[in-house]
Amino acid sequence: MTDTSKRLMLRRLAIDTNRENVAYLHRDCPLYRTEGFQALSKLEVRDGHRQILAVLNVVDDAGIVGVEDIALSEQAFAQMGLPEGTRVTIGHAEPPSSMEAVRRKLRGDRLSAADYMAITQDIAKNRYSKIEMAAFVVTSGQTGLDRDEILYLTEAMACTGKRVKWEEPLVADKHCIGGIPGNRTSMIVVPIVAAHGLLIPKTSSRAITSPAGTADTMEVLANVEIGPKPMRTILHARRGCLVWGGTANLAPVDDILIAVERPLGMDSLGQMVASILSKKLAAGSTHLIVDIPVGPTAKVHHMREALSLRKLFEYVGDRIGIHIEVIITDGRQPIGRGIGPVLEARDVMQVLECRTEAPVDLREKSLRLAGRVIEFDPDVRGGNGYALARDILDSGRAAQRMNEIIDSQGRHAPIPLGELSFDVKSEQQGVVTAIDNLHLARIARLAGAPMDKGAGVDLFKKLGDPVEEGEVLYRVYAVFPPDLRFAQEQSARGTGYNIGLPEEIPAYSFGL
């Protein structure tokens, strides 16, 4: 790197460049001119001991940055950790040293545990540009990670943030790999398991590409942004909670990588396993049920893929010391009836309150998962979990525990459904032979979910149900007229339903 004796005055620029350090120099800055920094190149900002890497943006407005100054974006300024007005030097930045490992990965090599540790540490310190992060993510997805590499990446990501410790021998958790609308089993499993007495500190994500995450749906009923200390108080009293995981700073590099993978629509199984298990490791989980739905429009399409994914979870879980049970479930259609936070919260409460209109598939799947979690309890005989879970639910103890959790986290006033709606009807007679998870999720998102909690889709028909011509398949709710129009246009392109003969329903064999 080229050094210089000249110095610039450090300034803070209140721009959130989201996980990429950006430095702003005026085009007439003498250092920029003589040192020939080209845009897109990175530079190193230094002051004695401290140094950061930042991508360079060139500014032509002295109101933003003066010619004798260097301004840093919010994150970069915070990372630099020096007051405004400090004199700093700049130099050409070497790529972060772990990029050498990424280049080896680009050439098709396997990487070592030390390589993954170095890469995640450099990413955690914001030494990677977006381009470098994308290269790492794409090449890992493309060449594939072998199972040891997945293990190394899992352990390395878990080391980048906080690690929670629970002073209990058994900390239960459940996790679904996602992709199935309406699949809010956690909100039923947690109160059942907590009522049984196992500790289940459930942290969930908000929706990224789906119409609702568990955190979005729980937020219909209660506050989910709970700090670590109040969370421990709630858990002490209730044995379970349902909170948003974003405040905990668990495996933050995982969040950074997800933010890169998301716009690329990448779906590497290895990265998925590392992402899920690094969070669980950091969260202090000891026993974990993983739900892998399989179906033509689920994330996993074929049983053989689900099986190899199960082996991956088991392999990595064993080595990081988490007891993992993988359950392969029916992902051929949405679970329950509602898609979108308010509608899904309605389904959940119907199941917990054992109402006759409660969706059977959501109840049965939740009981099955809760039963398996309960069987982690050494005092429960193998095979008895389902019956115990059902007793807890049918006795009303799960509903009571859920209400206690809601009150502890802070109960929210009821949120109404969107006032705008339209019905989508069948143009044929027959039975429902397929429901496209992706298409219905997309309609719900266009209608406004999850931002508008009252927006979404309410399914009137499920797989195998008989349908008359003109009968309503589902109703779409929205809060704002343009969103309703977008959802309408999308459902006009296709309902997402296939109507045909009963023998056309695809069969799957589950629970291997």
Place this chain on the structure above:
Amino acid sequence: MTDTSKRLMLRRLAIDTNRENVAYLHRDCPLYRTEGFQALSKLEVRDGHRQILAVLNVVDDAGIVGVEDIALSEQAFAQMGLPEGTRVTIGHAEPPSSMEAVRRKLRGDRLSAADYMAITQDIAKNRYSKIEMAAFVVTSGQTGLDRDEILYLTEAMACTGKRVKWEEPLVADKHCIGGIPGNRTSMIVVPIVAAHGLLIPKTSSRAITSPAGTADTMEVLANVEIGPKPMRTILHARRGCLVWGGTANLAPVDDILIAVERPLGMDSLGQMVASILSKKLAAGSTHLIVDIPVGPTAKVHHMREALSLRKLFEYVGDRIGIHIEVIITDGRQPIGRGIGPVLEARDVMQVLECRTEAPVDLREKSLRLAGRVIEFDPDVRGGNGYALARDILDSGRAAQRMNEIIDSQGRHAPIPLGELSFDVKSEQQGVVTAIDNLHLARIARLAGAPMDKGAGVDLFKKLGDPVEEGEVLYRVYAVFPPDLRFAQEQSARGTGYNIGLPEEIPAYSFGL
């Protein structure tokens, strides 16, 4: 995408975010809050007919962007093409439609001509974020492009900018794939070929990762930033020129992709062929000599790799209608003696002026390449090119033509060598058995080349030369003391020379 009836006031923010459209919204902007745009996500900015995609940065300073405004970075504002104060709407951006093809490539598919056209058009319109571009570049490098894909990418990139037409049946060009320090043959080939009478409008790049590009070295002698019109005037009078290619807007998507590949240190042969030939196609070249140096520290290490690269050039060249002759050359060491603009310009002028101290390897390689270009002339008998080139050089006509070209482009005052220097000496006796191109290029860059034109490395010994213990191997020049120190530290880590026995010099068979 979510629409809204609310509108924002368009503002221009004088920040050059270099090839990525960025939109700035205040954190308290009502649309940002209600629509839930997350950072790193892209948004669409619209006004009736016009629309652009931009990455979102969130701002906490109303001095940068007001809560009712949306500010665009320089490039994004220019692309929007509307005056400040225009009312625009924003919506969530769909990924550019061609990302669907990139996702197919991520899954390992081959892409079609239409796919490559769609991808390059979207990139040209700044519809790709840096992450999306990196994904395209990495996945193309990783899965490899088959030769038809290289052809499609070449044609598609050539369509993204201007296409030059030359109203002449034979427009000659030469190109080296790079990687060999001091290899300034173009500055000798062009005046020879132009003196022979063939049209050779040579556009060159500045150094990206090397200590000097042809444009940097020519700039020691003359102005190289020449617009299209004066360039035609010069060519009319001189038949040749040596200008910087950056002003011509030829295949601009190639430049964008190179800016992404560069920090990743990627070296995919397919992307290299598409990059070079798209530029030549856009520049209107009809006949092209490609120089592929082979050596342990060249870009191409083995003859078999050079041969498959030759076939790729020939395949794509034939289909895009450029007559290509590939010449495989000795890349075992730097060409000539100087590394760095001033030192390389000195070598070039010594060869053109037929001085006794002129480096023989630079002279011979240039004559060989010039001879092959001259043989493109239908009136020249095959095999006679070298002798014709030598006659033009030895008669002084090449030097005369070079001086005419320099005067036409605008002669520069002489630039001195850096005043600081140090010598690197041999610690052993023997003969030079290897010179590391990469290591010497790095020392020259650390010394300040190409930004400081007088900085660089002057080689006193070449392959096979006898060396005494303590004899000087090379001298390093710098302009600034810290640069001298960095270069010194680097050469202390290793001289870049191997001294041993004559039989240890690696043999290569060239000119197949």
